Amino acid sequence: xxxxxxxxxxxxxxxxxxxxxxxxxxxIGEEKPEQKIAKxxxxxxxxxxxxxxxxxxxxxxxxxxxxxLKRFETDVKTSEFRGKVxxxxxxxxxxxxxxxxxxxxxxxxxxxxxxxxxxSAFASLGLEEIGKVGARFDPMIHDAIGQDxxxxxxxxxxxxxxxxxxxxxxxxxxRPAKVRVAHFSPEV
Numbered sequence: 054x055x056x057x058x059x060x061x062x063x064x065x066x067x068x069x070x071x072x073x074x075x076x077x078x079x080x081i082g083e084e085k086p087e088q089k090i091a092k093x094x095x096x097x098x099x100x101x102x103x104x105x106x107x108x109x110x111x112x113x114x115x116x117x118x119x120x121x122l123k124r125f126e127t128d129v130k131t132s133e134f135r136g137k138v139x140x141x142x143x144x145x146x147x148x149x150x151x152x153x154x155x156x157x158x159x160x161x162x163x164x165x166x167x168x169x170x171x172x173s174a175f176a177s178l179g180l181e182e183i184g185k186v187g188a189r190f191d192p193m194i195h196d197a198i199g200q201d202x203x204x205x206x207x208x209x210x211x212x213x214x215x216x217x218x219x220x221x222x223x224x225x226x227x228r229p230a231k232v233r234v235a236h237f238s239p240e241v
Contacts, residue, residue, distance in 0.1 A: 134222070137178050141220065141227055144171060149217065175220075183219030184230025188212050194219060196229040200236045209237035 084092070151168040154160045160168070183194045190197065190210050201213040212232045219230025 134225070137222060138225075138227055141175065141178060141180055141222070144174075145220065145228065147171070148175070152218070179222045180227070181221050183221055183226070184212060184215045184232050186212055186215060190232070190234045194221065194226055194229055195234075196231050197234045198231050199233045201233050203235035203237035206237050208235050211235045 148168070148171045151160065151164060151171070154164070155168065188211065190212055195212065196219075198216055203209045203211070211234070212230075213235045214233040215230055216233065217228075217231040220227040
């Protein structure tokens with residue numbers, strides 16, 4: 054009988070002994086718990102690293118988007134301002150001609166209506182006149198064409214004559230005013 058058991062444990066074609074494993078022993082290929090934990094920790098570490106990369110990328114993309122919106126808004130405002138400036142620069146020579154004609158009293162009533170329409174259009178664009186007689190000379194907004202004698206120190210460096218009006222929109226000068234400036238000299 055021992056021989057039959059030995060024959061059953063041997064393969065039918067070989068005389069080798071086949072060992073029957075104990076069901077309580079570890080299966081081949083199954084990892085030990087410590088190995089499973091280490092492997093899971095590595096996977097968790099990789100997932101956290103990957104999550105951080107995605108989060109960083111998302112934050113950069115969000116910042117780029119916000120910056121692009123700000124840049125677009127700035128570009129729109131800049132384009133709007135440039136459009137206003139071009140319109141004003143195109144119409145200023147005609148307006149100057151009407152202003153000179155008004156000073157000489159040679160303007161028919163129809164042209165006076167046009168001048169008023171231009172004035173209201175300029176006002177709606179935010180255009181402001183620069184250069185008034187008696188105002189202090191400012192080289193940032195005035196272009197000195199000549200000098201006149203000032204009678205006192207108080208009138209020194211003031212505008213005596215406006216030869217051509219200047220214009221600005223907000224703080225941006227479209228065209229500086231061409232003026233003559235008073236200069237006080239106590240020696241004269």
